[in-house]
Amino acid sequence: MSQVIIATRNEGKAAEFKTLFEPRGMQVVSLSDLEGLPDVEETGHSFEENAILKAETISKLTGKPVIADDSGLSVDSLGGDPGIYSARYAGEQKDDAANIQKVLEGMKEVEKDQRTARFRCALAIAAPGKETRTVEGSVEGYITEEPAGTNGFGYDPIFLVKDKGTTMAQLTQDEKNKISHRAMAMKKLEKLITEYF
Ligand SMILES: O=c1[nH]c(=O)c2ncn([C@@H]3O[C@H](COP(=O)(O)OP(=O)(O)OP(=O)(O)O)[C@@H](O)[C@H]3O)c2[nH]1
Numbered sequence: 673m674s675q676v677i678i679a680t681r682n683e684g685k686a687a688e689f690k691t692l693f694e695p696r697g698m699q700v701v702s703l704s705d706l707e708g709l710p711d712v713e714e715t716g717h718s719f720e721e722n723a724i725l726k727a728e729t730i731s732k733l734t735g736k737p738v739i740a741d742d743s744g745l746s747v748d749s750l751g752g753d754p755g756i757y758s759a760r761y762a763g764e765q766k767d768d769a770a771n772i773q774k775v776l777e778g779m780k781e782v783e784k785d786q787r788t789a790r791f792r793c794a795l796a797i798a799a800p801g802k803e804t805r806t807v808e809g810s811v812e813g814y815i816t817e818e819p820a821g822t823n824g825f826g827y828d829p830i831f832l833v834k835d836k837g838t839t840m841a842q843l844t845q846d847e848k849n850k851i852s853h854r855a856m857a858m859k860k861l862e863k864l865i866t867e868y869f
């Protein structure tokens with residue numbers, strides 16, 4: 673079985689990549705499975721720039737093809753925040769519950785029809801001697817007034833999926849993997865992937 677390295681330490685993402693890649697006959701290895709690799713500083717100004725930074729750094733260090741994901745939630749009434757700062761919105765400890773509370777707090781006065789938001793995901797694939805490529809995916813929704821559901825990770829409990837009428841956290845992993853920003857980006861990446869492995 674061929675291996676694919678995903679340059680992430682986020683267990684939620686790693687689990688989703690496993691269910692996305694395993695049916696394709698590929699084994700997913702994340703940074704938590706590999707020794708001695710650094711945390712790549714996310715100094716880019718977009719999801720795309722950060723995904724490229726993570727993929728290229730880890731590909732150079734391992735000498736292997738690497739996929740990286742930079743993703744987040746963009747809320748219209750918060751001017752696009754938390755955006756590229758989604759993981760650390762409420763502080764460096766990357767606490768999902770605190771991040772959710774900060775979003776809900778900032779949107780207390782926002783009416784239902786104004787609570788539009790989207791999840792965005794940029795994926796980058798980098799390999800030694802090959803040009804790095806990127807793809808993006810997104811999914812539209814609304815921010816609820818309180819959390820619902822226990823599946824997924826991050827902001828999933830407060831993201832009402834426009835086409836489903838439930839939160840992302842009320843979907844099963846399989847259902848999320850059919851419609852998510854990450855799944856949409858993966859579909860585009862699939863067309864390029866054979867050039868890298
Ligand atoms: O409810 C959610 N469902 C999702 O499907 C999702 N995808 C991303 N996010 C949020 O955006 C941050 C990514 O930030 P991010 O790309 O820098 O990743 P990260 O720092 O967690 O791990 P790494 O991959 O960088 O190691 C995450 O932590 C989450 O808060 C999501 N929230």
Ligand SMILES: [Mg+2]
Pocket residue numbers: 714759
């Ligand atoms: Mg990160």
